[in-house]
Amino acid sequence: MTDLQRFIAGLPKAELHVHHVGSASPRIVTELSARHPKSKVPTDPEAIAEFFTFRDFAHFVEIYLSVVDLIRTADDVRLLTFEVARDMARQNIRYAELTVTPFSSTRRGIPDIAFVEAIEDARKAAETELGVVLRWIFDIPGEAGLPAAEETARIALEVPCEGLVGFGLGGPEIGVDRPQFKPYFDRAIAAGLHSVPHAGETTGPQTVWDALTALRAERIGHGTSAPQDPRLLAHLAEHRIPLEVCPTSNLATRAVPDLDRHPLREMVEAGVLVTINSDDPPMFGTDLCREYGIAARLLGLDEAGVAELAKNAVRASFLDPAGKAELTAEIDRYTAAWSPATAG
Secondary structure, three states: OOHHHHHHHHOOEEEEEEEOHHHOOHHHHHHHHHHOOOOOOOOOHHHHHHHOOOOOHHHHHHHHHHHHOOOOOHHHHHHHHHHHHHHHHHOOEEEEEEEEOHHHHHOOOOOHHHHHHHHHHHHHHHHHHHOOEEEEEEEEEHHHHHHHHHHHHHHHHHOOOOOEEEEEEEOOOOOOOOHHHHHHHHHHHHOOOEEOOEEOOOOOHHHHHHHHHOOOOOOEEEOOOHHHOHHHHHHHHHOOOOEEEOHHHHHHOOOOOOHHHOOHHHHHHOOOOEEEOOEOOHHHOOOHHHHHHHHHHHHOOOHHHHHHHHHHHHHHOOOOHHHHHHHHHHHHHHHHHOOOOOOO
16 A cells, blocks of 8 residues: 555545445445345345446446345345445545435335434434444435425425435436426425535536526536536636546446546646545445545645545535534644654
8 A cells, every 4th residue: 555545544534425325335235135135136245246347327227226125124224324334434434425315215115204214323323433424415316207306305305304414316317307306406405405416427518507507506416527618617616616526436337438538637627626426436346545546646646635635525515614624624633644654
């Protein structure tokens, strides 16, 4: 392990674009598939690695949904959530906004209240036992259409959930126009939730514009195609609208042909506030530490530059001001004290 990798491993971090079910590691998936042996998901961790090899984005969605099918009870939800937090703690992730898709569980028979109680119970335990602060972004699975949007909005607005901070839109972008979801985002925003849709990952810049104008996006999930439109990049930079960039995910879903051609540098050089994230880390064979290493290589960053990237995530988060100040100070203390000679 290089000195920079050791620095990244110990660096206190926040993550803003990471999916609940998509964070299920082979260890977690193996336990869940053992609970439900008739599922399509292998129970052998080595076979799972092959299972998580995607031909394209559509195939990724197919595999992702097969893992969703393993989440059948509130106990499954609680197990998944707490174990995801445990994996985060190992990477020194202090704060994460986890994208959660309640519709995927309620449509499979888990009552909405039981679902929310399960994630909330795991959230509180993670903070107490692991020191990981979790917040939720409830997202609409776009491929399921307006019925899913209605159900997601209903749960977000009617079922009490202390950790809920945002309202999002995920799933395939092709053929799923952003503007159709405007009424649901309007309701969520009126209730005080932040707007954080995915846009511009596998479609062009117009999808990002639609997310900004129709859905009043405060952050953009991915935004990979944004550099294709200089006016859009300038708008994002001027209005300090962050992009949640997930390099390995973009490669795995064929949104970019290879990492060396990822538009991350163009985004940063345009002055856009960029955060680094892992998206669906075990499914893509990555984690947040690895994503920081990739970003450091693409941007030519040293330890101080990586620390600044970590502070971007804190700035772009929906953490309260006191929490932001505390985590930023922790990053600064760690960076000031860093020495390769004393690193573990």
